Structures are given as structure tokens and as C-alpha cells.
Amino acid sequence: MSRIAKKPVVLPKGVELNAQAESISVKGPKGTLSIAKPADIQVSIEDGNALLSANDPARIALTGTLRAIVANMVHGVAHGFERKLELVGVGYRAAVQGKDLTLSLGYSHPVVFKAPEGITITSPTQTEVIVAGADKQLVGEVAAKIRGFRPPEPYKGKGVKYSDEIIIRKEAKKA
Template sequence: MSRVAKRPIALPKGVEINIQPESISATGPKGTLSVPKPVAIDVKIEDGNAVFATDDASQIPLTGTLRAILANMVKGVSEGFERKLELVGVGYRAAMQGKDLSLSLGFSHPVVFNTPEGITITTPTQTEVVVAGADKQRVGEVAAKIRGFRPPEPYKGKGVKYAGEVIIRKEAKKA
């Protein structure tokens, strides 16, 4: 068995895992998430921990993957995930208009982004956007879509970047 799959997942207080023959779902204070369950992988709850096992040698890598996905689901429904974005550039601003995110990114028109279901977007300041939710993949996908409206350019570093992201700068042409 893979090293990742051997480690049990500790279930925090308030998180419940429901194992069906075709799916596994995790329920907690932040919501409910589910994932399809491969037939050859056994998942059991023992002493407040989720334990994984398989007899099929071809399913060993998938067991580690399922364990990692389920660990992210447990963390998501108990604590949640968030990605912070920063807007760098003169006149670059973000503001919430109801459930829509309005971005001024140097275009002739504002970019309006509709917030998907299960995701919350907040703007603590005009140049910061925080994307939060229970599903790690959806939070990252929404943050990447927002960053994709104006990715940071390498000469001045202007654009939408992740908080803490280092933009490698290029030197401008010399005459």
C-alpha cells in the first residue's frame, strides 16, 4: 500500500463521514461534500479515524489519491479553504456588487464575475480579493479564473496575482 494511504484521517469534532457503496460524503459545519468511491477500495471508520485498504495491486496508487481527496474534504467541511489575490497596478480595483465581483483592471469596461454556488468572495480592501469555500478544488479554480482576467506581466508586475506570489521581472529593452 502507498505511504499516503497508510496514514489514517483524524475526524475532527462535528465532522461525519458517510460511506456508501458508490460514494463517500463528508458533512460538517461548512457544508457537505462527496466523492465517488472505487469498488476495490475499502474505507472504514475506526476510533474516530478513517482507514483505507485495498487487496487489488492496481488500485494502490488510487487509494493514496482517494485518501488525499478525503482529507481535503474533511478539512474543507470543518475549517474551509481560502485563496487571497492582490491587484497590482494604478487604478486596479475590486468591489463587491451584491453577489458579483466587479474588477477595474485597466480595460475600457469593468470586468464582472458572478460568484458560483458554494463560494464566497470578499474584498477587505480595494486591492485585495479573498475567495473562500469548503471545496479546495473549486476555491482554486475560481481564484485562477479571477487571476486569468489580467495575469501579472513580467515588466512592471501589474495584474492580478496570488498573495505571496513572486513575479520574476524582466529587464526592459535598452536602446
């Protein structure tokens, strides 16, 4: 039995949850998100809380997963999500022009990344990039794509890394 599926999703002020037969949509100050809903899972809204339940006992685990996704959607449209990236290395720089992120990562050419719809990219300093948006999955995916342009290497620690990431350093070869 899933314990997560039993917990209600608290809907903050200004957030509306709308459950149809085949989808769930959440609307709030930061935007609108929706997801497909399996037919055998019911969503009921009582006293500002959303409760998910399954008819089939074999679908309880899916109910817990859907509850976690809906809770992330509610948090995203109310508060938003963000990932911070740091550029470590001599000459590694980031600049934002409109919706485009231009990265100088030691290649012969600058890397230009266009932000998808619903994502805002800012660069408070030349070595810091902040990816923000309402969709947790999309924010993580965009941050991983930016990190993938030059992942941190274990010898000098150079590259694009998450701000909370710890790079385990290797010792260089000894002659």
C-alpha cells in the same frame, strides 16, 4: 506501496463521514462534500479515524490519491479553504456587490464575475480579493479564473496575482 494510503484521516468533532458503495460524503459545519468512490476501495471508520484500503495491489496509488482528497474534504468542511489575490496597478480595483465581483483592470469595461455556489468572495480593501469555500479544488479554480482576467506581466508587475506569488521581473530593452 503507498505510504499516504496507510495514514488514517482524523475526523474532527462535528464532522461525519459516510461511505456508501459508490460515493463518500463528508458533512460538517461549513457544508457537505461528496466524491465518487471506486468499487475496489474500502473505507472503514474506527475511533474517529477513517482508513482506506484496496483489495487489488495495483490500486494502492489510487487509494493514496483518494485518501488525500478525503482529507482535504474533511479539512474543508471543518475549517474551509481560502486564496488571497492582490491587484497591482494604477486604477486596478475590486468591489463585491452581493455574489458578484466587479473588477476594474484597465480595460474599457469593468469585468463582472459571478461567484459559483459554495464560494464566498470578499474584498477587504480595493486591491485585495479573498476567495473562500469548503471545496479546495473549487476555491483554487475560482481564484485561477479571477487571476486569468489580467495575469501579472513581467515588466511592471501589473495584474492580478496570488498574495504569496513572486513575480520574476524582466529588464526592459536597452537601445
